[in-house]
Amino acid sequence: MTSEQQLQAKQPVSAAMAGPYGHPFHPILVTVPIGAWVASLVFDIASHVVDDPAFLARGAMWLIAVGVLGALAAAVVGFLDLLAIPPGTPAMRTALVHMSLNLLVTCAYAGGFFWRHAAGAAGSVGAGMLALSAVSLAVLGVSGYLGGKLAYRYGVRVADEATQAEGYTGAPTGAGGG
Template sequence: MDGPQEQAKYPVSAALAGPYGHPFHPILVTVPIGAWVASLVFDLASWLVVDPGFLAQGSVWLIGLGVLGAVAAALVGLLDLFAIPTGTPAFRLGLVHMTLNLAVTGAYGVNFAWRQADYGQPGSVAVGMLTLSAASMIVLAVSGYLGGKLAYRYGVRVADETTQATGYTARDHPPGR
């Protein structure tokens, strides 16, 4: 394996970004993604029930949780970006991935602040807030696709094939076991 590709597999700081073959960024992104998907479900459900206030309030909490989780995921993701050699297609894609995620986090931060005026009101989530959440989710999906391309196509922070091969080596077992 050549140098630049090998470099992108190892963390800048194993203590902060996760050790070789076990990056922290993919596990941390589950918090904002899950929270924001659930908030969109709550937003939509608020239009379908008789007493939607609890769903609107829950959505605000989920958006706030997602923003906090996104900040943590972004900090660790930045360390993973530093592992990628500059000037490469993988680095450029990492910059696009990061930019989209920062835009989505900013949009959800705005959405969170916007909802503070309506917090505790008995009605459904306003159409503008719902639209901002849906648009943010679409951008998040695009960014997630690009993050998958970084890991699964370019192998950023993924163990090399020699290491992976150890998971496919059959152990010799006596017959009948």
């Protein structure tokens, strides 16, 4: 990747939609589906160890729904970040795999929501539903690794080194140093 391509990948396509330079919205928004889906798996597992599992099964189902909605919001701004990456680069290939895995996981969770909704939440979460959530979360972890690679290795939507250097120049201004 050339220096010009690196600078292109750092700039937002739309600062209003994707976040201003150095402050992308995508990393903020992905915390919603990640948190909701991790919590849903915890609820799934907990539904097997309590006397009245129905409330946990219902809670897991609605956490999955929250995660799907959050994933769709994260996908919109993530797609805008994707548009800033020059085609034919390792960063673009990584971004396409990252996006594909996220879409797969989101579809799996959406399907899991409808499966759960159709089955009702009378007892503990079934083994198939639990397995779907666990596998989906594992794939999400792989995708998250690739997202980290995009930001921390390839610098996609990360401020350039000259801008980052501002945090390391000058004397501290108080007890907090900033």
